[in-house]
Amino acid sequence: MKPTLLAIDTSTENCSVALQVDNTVISREMESPREHSQRLLPFVQAVLEEADIKLSDVERLIVGIGPGSFTGVRIGVSIAQGLAFGAELPVQCVSSLDAMALEGAQNETTDWVISAIDARMGEVYWRAYKNDGEQLVTFAPAQVAKPEHLNLSEQLTEYGYRTTESVGFVGTGWETYAEQLKATAPVAPRSLACRLPTAAAMLRWAQQYNEAAVAADELEPLYVRNEVTWKKLPGR
Template sequence: MAVLLGIETSTDACSVAISVDGRVEEDHRIVPRQHNALVLECIDGLVRRLDIQLADLDALAFGRGPGSFTGLRIAAGVVQGLALARGLRVISVSTLQTIAASAARLRPQAGGYVCVLRARQGELYVGAYAAADGAGGPVESQPDVRVREEDFQLPDAAGPDWVLVGASDVLSGLPGCTRVGLEDAVDAYPHAGALLEMALPRWMEGEGVSAEYALPVYLQTQLPWRKTHD
């Protein structure tokens, strides 16, 4: 029996999921600034629902960012503690890739996903992920970046069948692409269930690090993606 725990707290969503032999149960809540108080409660509830124990865990996965500084530290701290106590490997997954995988549940016909999160005032985290068949999830087309809002550009890879994913207030005024609309904004948050669907095959292929290397990723402000034909 393969049992994996996934935690995503990089955004306003506190999302926890457990996979037991490929069956995923998730607790996903939009609770700004309440992650620290709720994440262990979410884990305990899933353990009880699935009638397992933390001792049954085989591996852990978490959203490594980019995202909220505090939220990233919460997820990393929980998985580090569990991994250290039990000698488990940890799989880290880009929060923007998890957003793409979550959006793929809504728009499976899309060719790819340009995922946008608000960073500090006037700045954005942006990731570009092409749709892919199979369990690996959307594939990175260009590295995640942090840019000034006025420097935002669609990546070269983004075609007419790509969607722009994020909360409506963030997407407002950004150019191009079909938008994930207001009715989909909540579901565009990163889901821990989607994170686990990507982490499981990576773990089965031998990926993962020990507790001390399970660290968040913080992006520095960069120049926008450049068009190759400029």
């Protein structure tokens, strides 16, 4: 029997919740970048009611910690802390870039996946993954860069890319900066049909890659940009 897991994510324009009960996944999501704080908890309540369980029946909470919108990341992490403290839940943290890469790889198989989110200010958050047929292998943490300065050919070659291998892409970074990013790729990359992360993909990543659980007071956002600071809940 699979564990009962609840995943939430507001790190990008997508407000997303997914609940796993045995082999069933119940989800709610909506692109509503300015309404995350109003929508997230009603989505949580809706999936719990549909499954006819309470938050106390959940075994672990999974939260998207970014990178993405600073405001969205803060909302998701703050609400995750509140839920985890209230129900004494351990928390697994999943990157928005990782969730998109996994979903894209399940949509279509390529040898490499490049996940990129529009970071505003003329930059993208990005990460590269090698698909070895069983899992996605990572080589470096999430990074931020100007797309015209991001030499994907050089980066992938350092990670072991061979000229016969295919490259796929996911994320809004490829929409906003398609020309610049594609120009730096070693081969014409193809879309893997994933624009934004989902809580359902975070459920899969957290289990497949055995993300370590942390206590609510250890939960930290993944901003990538160093100048942004995070304030924990008062008294924590």
